Amino acid sequence: RERAEARALRLATAIEQAAEAIAITDPNGVVTYINPAFEHATGFSAVESRGHNIRGLLGDEVALPLERRAEEHLTTYDSWKKKITNVRKDGSLVELDLTVSPVRGPGDEVANYTYVGRDITQEAALEEQLRQSQKLEGIGLLAGGVAHDFNNILTGILGYANMLEPDAAPGSTMQEGLHVIQQAAERAAELTKQLLSFARRGKRQNTTVDLNSTILEVVSLLTRTVNKNISVTEHFDTDQATVLGDPGQLQQIVLNLAINGRDAMPQGGSLTFRTWRQGLDAEQVMAHPGAEPGMFVALSVSDTGVGIEKKNLRRIFEPFFTTKALDKGTGMGLAMVYGIVKAHQGFIDVESNIGKGTTFTVYVPATDVVPATAHPADLPRKGHGRILVVDDEEVVRKLTHEMLRRSGYDVVTAADTTEAVAWYRAHPHEADLVIIDMVMPGKDGQECFKALKAIDPDVRAILSTGYGLDGHAQDTLDAGMVGYVQKPYHMEDLITAVADALADQPS
CATH class of the missing domain: 3.40.50.2300 (Response regulator)
Known part of the structure; x- marks a missing residue:
């Protein structure tokens, strides 16, 4: 008897301490036991749960179809599995890989059901990030091909207009027309440049850049363009915010994120820039293809604006996707940011709450090399050969x-x-x-x-x-x-x- 009691105690302790969420119900779904992991997965304590139907813990939307399908399934099979999204007591979400199994009595009747759930919330988030990354990769290939073909066309339009304009009489209709053609072609070229940035195929320098200085340059521009009811602040947690990359493109990242934040605050608010250094291991960069473990400079841009709806968060980096009015944006700003960051072997995260604001955080591999001083280039000259x-x-x-x-x-x-x-x-x-x-x-x-x-x-x-x-x-x-x-x-x-x-x- 003592041996049986010791064995039962070991089993009970193992279930109590298991990482998996475990619940036991009677044949009608009334809870008779839940372990601490199940408490965490639902937000309900064992005392609150005992004597109540399991659907009170999992919710009717999940539990009712779950019960029907499980009962149908378990007449033939010994267990039933499904990945579910459960709403905790506090309203937060948890992803569970759930297995329901019958416990049969001497007459093969169902005496109890056991519910065993493995928390896969983090795995599901990683899978979603990878799917999104692969989707954007495919869009990038398409965008890059379109931009390449379009650039060949623009080369002829822009080049001939540029070359012929000096031959036209000053002030003539011809000169004015050529000038208009150039302006239109340059606007189109800017769009293809943005597409190439998204596709990570744009022309890029490779030099050392201090992101703190980049932020200060952007802030200097912003102070002349943002409304006075928007406050702009910077917090530099490191004076070693140096990365290897293209100065113009890195400035474009900061500027586009700042403009995005500004536009999210039509009634005013605060725009905050931060930098810090952060070491990331292989597990932390797993969801970001192309990023390698190591030391990163993190740059965040936060606003206190309207926020981004959850359904739009997964699409905000797609080319031409925008929630703004047709005359307020092309939908290329964040797509450019995404492409430039990826081209610099970095990645970007976004957190947003409706009515509270949004924070974009960019991670770019750090370097300890001191930024070099640029020298002016020579002007074009006549040649021979x-x-x-x-x-x-x-x-x-x-x-x-x-x-x-x-x-x-x-x-x-x-x-x-x-x-x-x-x-x-x-x-x-x-x-x-x-x-x-x-x-x-x-x-x-x-x-x-x-x-x-x-x-x-x-x-x-x-x-x-x-x-x-x-x-x-x-x-x-x-x-x-x-x-x-x-x-x-x-x-x-x-x-x-x-x-x-x-x-x-x-x-």
Whole structure:
């Protein structure tokens, strides 16, 4: 008897201390026992629960269909499983992986039911974050492809208008029209730039940036544009807020989040910027693909505005998604933020409460390198020499040819890699520089450059593309190219890139 009592005590202790939520009911669903983990999962104590139907703990919405389906299932099977979302007594939510099993008596009748629930709230949140990340990744691929094709079109529109405007008579209708075309094309180019930022394919510098200084620069801009009924404050918990990245893009993150916060407070409120350093381990970055464990600089932007509805939280980083009026926003601001943060191997979290406000927190890998001082670039200059232009887009080929010709260069064009290699083989060492488009049918820019290097190991080339320096383009550049120009480009952008590439040419 003592042995049986000891065994029963061990079993009772094990159930009491189990991490799983365990409840026992009679055949009618009346609770006879719950353990502490079940108390935590429901918010009801054992005293409150005992003698009440299980649906009082799980709620009719969950419990009633649960009971019906479980009873139907358990006539044939020994247990029934389902993942449920339960509302605790305090209104908070918990995700449970629930198993219902019958305890049968001597005559095979159901004497009791046991409910065993494993708390999977954190797992469910991680799965949702991963699904959202994968969804945004797919949207990014689509956005990047559209932006690339659109940039090729804009290169012709913007480039020709830019090149022809000086030829038009001052004050003429022609000059005014060309100016309007340029402005419209530049607005469209800005949109493709935002799409590329979201797709993480935009042109990006890589230097050390102090995020505290970036915030102060943005605050200086904001003080001239926000209403006086919005207070702006900064709290820097670290003076080592240095990261490696693009200064302009990192400023864009802060500015876009600040504008988002400002727009959320039409009646006024407070906008708060914070920075701090935080070490994150593998488990903490698990839900953020691309992020590696290590030391991060965290930057948060908080507002006391209207808040974001839960149904919209999962969509706020999608391109063109906005809850603002049609004339109040494009829906690209937060999409840009997401893309830029991911391009910097970071991630972003958001917390929001309706009527209380929203906090966006950006995490970017920290660096201890001191920010460098920038030096002004030389102005574009006239040049000479022969240049081979390789691009499958006829409009871009003709435009680039004319821009270079007007700047003093002798120009040869090729529509693809095969044509370029054939010309180069027939005219070895005649081209001082080759401008190669990254994306072409058949053999792309990387393969073109390799083929030209096989003929002349000293070939000098710059990359031209509607994408930015994503992995493949960066690999091509790292293979020995001497420069890079982003489509769509103005004449001065192209000429500066060409002049810089030829400036350090061995004599």
